[in-house]
Amino acid sequence: MKIQDLTNNISLRRPLESGNEEQLQTVREVLANVRQNGDVAVKRYGAKWDGVFLKELRVSPEEVSEAVSSMDAQLVEDLKEAALNIRAYHDKQKRQGYRLNLENDSWLGQRITALEAVGLYVPGGSAAYPSSVLMNVIPAQVAGVERIVLVSPPGKDGKLPAAVLTAASILGITEIYKMGGAQAIGALAYGTESIQAVDKITGPGNIFVALAKREVFGEVAIDMIAGPSEIAIIADETAYADEIAADLLSQAEHDPMACAILVTTSERLAEEVAEEVENQLTLLPREAIARKAIENFGSIYIAETLAEAVQAINQLAPEHLEIVTDNAEAVAGQIRNAGAIFIGRYSSEPVGDYFAGTNHVLPTNSTARFASGLNVDDFIKKTSVVYYTKETWAQNSPKIARLARLEGLEAHARAVESRGWEKGDESSGSN
Numbered sequence: 001m002k003i004q005d006l007t008n009n010i011s012l013r014r015p016l017e018s019g020n021e022e023q024l025q026t027v028r029e030v031l032a033n034v035r036q037n038g039d040v041a042v043k044r045y046g047a048k049w050d051g052v053f054l055k056e057l058r059v060s061p062e063e064v065s066e067a068v069s070s071m072d073a074q075l076v077e078d079l080k081e082a083a084l085n086i087r088a089y090h091d092k093q094k095r096q097g098y099r100l101n102l103e104n105d106s107w108l109g110q111r112i113t114a115l116e117a118v119g120l121y122v123p124g125g126s127a128a129y130p131s132s133v134l135m136n137v138i139p140a141q142v143a144g145v146e147r148i149v150l151v152s153p154p155g156k157d158g159k160l161p162a163a164v165l166t167a168a169s170i171l172g173i174t175e176i177y178k179m180g181g182a183q184a185i186g187a188l189a190y191g192t193e194s195i196q197a198v199d200k201i202t203g204p205g206n207i208f209v210a211l212a213k214r215e216v217f218g219e220v221a222i223d224m225i226a227g228p229s230e231i232a233i234i235a236d237e238t239a240y241a242d243e244i245a246a247d248l249l250s251q252a253e254h255d256p257m258a259c260a261i262l263v264t265t266s267e268r269l270a271e272e273v274a275e276e277v278e279n280q281l282t283l284l285p286r287e288a289i290a291r292k293a294i295e296n297f298g299s300i301y302i303a304e305t306l307a308e309a310v311q312a313i314n315q316l317a318p319e320h321l322e323i324v325t326d327n328a329e330a331v332a333g334q335i336r337n338a339g340a341i342f343i344g345r346y347s348s349e350p351v352g353d354y355f356a357g358t359n360h361v362l363p364t365n366s367t368a369r370f371a372s373g374l375n376v377d378d379f380i381k382k383t384s385v386v387y388y389t390k391e392t393w394a395q396n397s398p399k400i401a402r403l404a405r406l407e408g409l410e411a412h413a414r415a416v417e418s419r420g421w422e423k424g425d426e427s428s429g430s431n
C-alpha cells in the first residue's frame with residue numbers, strides 16, 4: 001500500500017459519478033432497451049452478464065421454501081437476530097405527523113405517508129448479500145410501505161442465493177425477481193410485462209447499478225448513490241497494525257473499485273499496516289478483487305496531528321470511518337462528514353455491515369457531505385396541509401394579496417380576495 005504525507009489532495013473520488021464513457025453508454029442502451037422491449041430485454045441482458053437466460057423472472061414460492069430448508073439452522077438464527085437489531089434501531093426513526101393550531105380554529109399540519117411501492121436492489125454478482133436484504137427491507141417495513149419488491153441477479157444456475165431468499169422469507173417478502181444490473185433498475189423504473197413499476201428504488205450495487213439509478217432518477221425516486229464500498233480509518237500509535245489491515249481489507253474485498261484509506265499520526269503504524277495488508281491479502285479467498293482495490297484505491301497517509309487527520313476525513317467524507325485512537329469518542333465528536341462512524345477497537349466495520357442494527361446502505365464517493373445512510377425517512381413522504389377558517393382568511397387575505405402583487409401575480413391576489421362574506425360559511429376542517 002502506498003504511504004504518503006497527508007496533503008490536501010486526499011480524495012475518494014473514483015470515476016463513479018460519471019462512470020467512464022463506455023459504462024455510461026452501456027447503461028443508457030440497457031435502459032432504453034428495457035423501456036422498449038420489457039422482459040425480453042431483461043432476459044437477454046441476464047443471459048449476457050449473469051450467464052443464464054431465464055424463462056421466468058419472478059421467484060416462485062417453491063424456490064423460496066427450497067432455499068429456506070437448505071439453510072443451516074444456526075445461520076437462520078443469526079439472520080433473525082440481526083433482523084431484530086436492525087428493526088430496533090430503525091423503529092426509533094419512525095415519524096409522526098404534526099398539527100400546528102392557529103388562532104380562530106385554523107390549523108396547519110404535516111402528514112406522513114409511506115410510499116406505496118418500492119424496489120429494493122440487493123447486489124449479487126460476485127457475492128451474496130442477505131444482509132442487504134435486511135438493510136433495505138426493514139426500514140421500508142417500519143415506514144409502512146405496502147408493496148416491497150426485491151430484485152437481485154441470479155447465479156449461472158438461474159437461482160438466487162439460498163441466504164438471500166431466506167432473509168426475504170424471514171421478513172415475509174414474496175415479490176422477488178431474478179434480475180440484476182442496469183436492466184433490473186430499468187425494469188423497476190419503467191415496469192415490464194412481469195413487473196409493475198415502483199415509486200422509488202433503493203439499495204447498493206456496482207458501477208452499472210449506481211449509474212442506472214442516477215439515470216432513472218426523476219422518473220422514480222432513488223435513495224442515493226451507494227456504489228463500491230469505502231473505508232477510512234483514523235488511527236494513532238495505540239492501534240494494532242494487524243487489526244487495522246484486516247479492517248481495510250474487509251471493504252477492499254467487495255469490489256475492484258472499493259476504496260481503503262488509513263490516516264495515521266504514527267509512521268511506525270503506517271509501515272506495519274502496509275506490511276500486514278500485503279501478508280493478509282495473500283490469505284484471502286477474494287485476493288484478486290481486494291488486491292486491485294488496494295492497488296488502485298488504497299492509501300496510507302501520515303498526518304502531523306490528529307486535528308489534521310480529522311480535517312482530512314471531513315474533506316474525504318467516506319462511507320465508513322473507523323476511529324482507533326486514544327479517546328476515540330472525542331475524536332468522533334469532531335467528524336462532520338462520514339456515512340457511518342465506528343468508534344474504538346472493538347467496533348470493527350463489519351459489526352455494522354451485519355449485526356449492530358445501523359444501516360449498511362451508505363453514501364459513497366464523498367456524497368456523505370450531503371447524503372445520509374438508508375433510513376425510514378427514505379420510505380415516507382411528507383404532505384403539508386392548510387386549513388384556514390373564514391376569520392383567519394379575513395385577517396390575512398390583504399397581506400397575501402399584497403405579497404402576490406409584489407410578485408406581479410394578479411391572479412393570485414384575486415383568488416385570495418375572491419372569497420366573499422355573502423356566500424355563507426363552512427364547517428371546520430379535519431385532518
Ligand SMILES: NC(=O)c1ccc[n+]([C@@H]2O[C@H](COP(=O)([O-])OP(=O)(O)OC[C@H]3O[C@@H](n4cnc5c(N)ncnc54)[C@H](O)[C@@H]3O)[C@@H](O)[C@H]2O)c1
Pocket residue numbers: 026045049050122123124125126127129132153179180181182183204205206207208209226227228229254255258319360361362363364
Ligand atoms: N454502499 C453500500 O451500501 C454497499 C453495500 C453492499 C454492497 N456494496 C457494493 O455493491 C457492489 C456489488 O457489486 P457486484 O458486481 O458484486 O453485484 P451487483 O449486483 O451490483 O452487479 C451485478 C450485475 O452487474 C451487471 N454487470 C456486470 N458486468 C457488466 C458489464 N460489463 N456491463 C453491464 N452490466 C454488467 C450484471 O447485470 C450483473 O447482474 C460492490 O461494489 C459493493 O462494494 C455497496
Ligand SMILES: N[C@H](CO)Cc1c[nH]c[nH+]1
Pocket residue numbers: 129131132228229230251319353360361362
Ligand atoms: N460494506 C458494505 C457497504 O459498503 C455492506 C456489506 C454487506 N455485506 C458485507 N458488507
Ligand SMILES: [Zn+2]
Pocket residue numbers: 229250251254350353
Ligand atoms: Zn462490507
